[in-house]
Every structure is written in structure tokens, then in C-alpha cells.
Amino acid sequence: MAGPMAVVFDCDGVLASNGSSWQSIHESFGTENKEMFTRFVNREIDDDEFMADDVSKWMGKRGRIHKDDIARCYSGVRLMSGAREVVEKLQKRGVLVAIVSSGVDIFVGMVASMLKVDDWIANGFEWDEDGWMVGPLPSRVLSFEKGIAVEKFRRINDLMPEEIISVGDSGSDISMRIEGSRFIGFNPSASWSLDAFKSASVPIVESNDLRSIWPLLFEGEGF
Numbered sequence: 001m002a003g004p005m006a007v008v009f010d011c012d013g014v015l016a017s018n019g020s021s022w023q024s025i026h027e028s029f030g031t032e033n034k035e036m037f038t039r040f041v042n043r044e045i046d047d048d049e050f051m052a053d054d055v056s057k058w059m060g061k062r063g064r065i066h067k068d069d070i071a072r073c074y075s076g077v078r079l080m081s082g083a084r085e086v087v088e089k090l091q092k093r094g095v096l097v098a099i100v101s102s103g104v105d106i107f108v109g110m111v112a113s114m115l116k117v118d119d120w121i122a123n124g125f126e127w128d129e130d131g132w133m134v135g136p137l138p139s140r141v142l143s144f145e146k147g148i149a150v151e152k153f154r155r156i157n158d159l160m161p162e163e164i165i166s167v168g169d170s171g172s173d174i175s176m177r178i179e180g181s182r183f184i185g186f187n188p189s190a191s192w193s194l195d196a197f198k199s200a201s202v203p204i205v206e207s208n209d210l211r212s213i214w215p216l217l218f219e220g221e222g223f
């Protein structure tokens with residue numbers, strides 16, 4: 001099988017070593033969203049309802065939130081081991097690299113510029129002119145329908161689905177696998193994700209070094 005022309009990565013838990021860029025804000029603000037997360041995974045609430053609930057919890061705790069407060073939540077977050085090397089090597093081979101994330105755009109944008117990826121999309125907030133949070137923006141990426149963004153990327157770059165490989169760590173990331181394309185489950189973060197990968201029969205890489213996916217991108221080739 002020929003190597004890919006494009007690799008589309010999830011961000012949280014794949015290119016970055018954090019669990020969730022939404023969770024990072026809760027940890028920093030001393031709030032939590034466990035119950036809503038469970039409802040979200042069970043598909044009882046959608047991305048927009050989840051984001052609205054997060055924002056109301058933060059506002060309730062902090063009164064108001066500045067853009068800089070959000071950026072500061074990510075000061076301790078690191079890139080996944082091997083992420084820089086994998087992205088560089090892909091781009092050196094002429095492979096397009098994109099991020100499709102339902103995470104927080106302030107964070108995903110930081111990762112995108114650190115890694116100099118070709119394209120990225122994520123969810124985010126509306127800010128007033130002084131940088132204070134107004135509320136969540138309507139979702140740009142639906143966690144369980146990430147294929148919509150992958151398909152848009154495919155069309156813009158005139159690619160065949162067969163030329164695309166997506167990489168994600170969450171069960172919802174399987175939705176990145178548009179028909180005809182491939183998917184790699186990387187370092188599944190939760191048991192529901194591992195179960196979802198298994199029932200979708202996708203290759204699973206249990207490692208916290210992104211270089212481990214290389215033999216699956218380019219059949220049998222070591223990094």
C-alpha cells in the first residue's frame with residue numbers, strides 16, 4: 001500500500017500530551033464537567049450544549065474570563081513525544097499535515113503554529129473587543145462527526161479518500177475516517193475509546209510516542 005498524501009491528526013492526546021483542552025480549563029479554574037462528559041459520550045447532549053455548560057461553570061466561578069486566562073491554562077502542556085519529528089518527516093516527504101480537533105482553538109492554534117501544520121480547525125469562543133469572553137462560538141467541529149471537516153479538507157486539497165490517514169485517541173475520532181480512508185487509533189485515553197477502536201477494527205497503537213504510528217503510515221518502515 002502506498003503511503004498517504006495527507007495525515008489528519010486529532011490534537012488533544014495525539015499531537016499534544018494533554019487529555020482534553022476543555023479539561024485543562026476546568027483544572028485551572030477549579031471546576032469540573034464529569035457528569036456532562038458522561039452525558040456527552042452517551043450522546044445525550046451535543047458539542048454546543050457541552051460548550052455552553054462549560055462556559056457557564058467557568059463564568060459562575062470567575063465572574064468574567066479574559067483570553068489570556070484561557071491561554072494560561074495551557075502553560076504546562078507539552079507536545080506528544082515524537083510529534084514534532086513525525087510532522088517534520090511527513091512534510092519533508094510532501095505529505096500534507098492537518099489538525100481536526102473539537103478542542104479549544106486557542107490551544108490547538110498554539111500546537112498548529114509550533115508544528116507548522118498545513119491546515120487546522122477547532123472550536124472556540126466569542127470575545128469582546130477587549131478580549132473578554134462573550135460565550136462559546138457555534139461548533140465548527142462536531143466531536144462525533146469530525147469526518148465533515150476531513151471531507152472539506154479532502155475537497156480543498158483535491159485528494160482521494162484513499163490518500164488520507166486520520167489519527168485519533170478517542171472513540172469519537174473514528175468519525176474522522178471518511179469512506180475509503182484509513183484511521184489509526186493512537187494511545188486510547190479511555191476504555192470506551194479502546195472498545196470503540198476494537199469494534200471498528202482499526203489498527204491500535206498503544207504507545208505514548210507518536211513515532212510508533214510510522215510503520216502503519218508507511219507499511220513496515222521504521223521511523
Ligand SMILES: [Mg+2]
Nearest residue numbers: 010012013169
Ligand atoms: Mg483527543
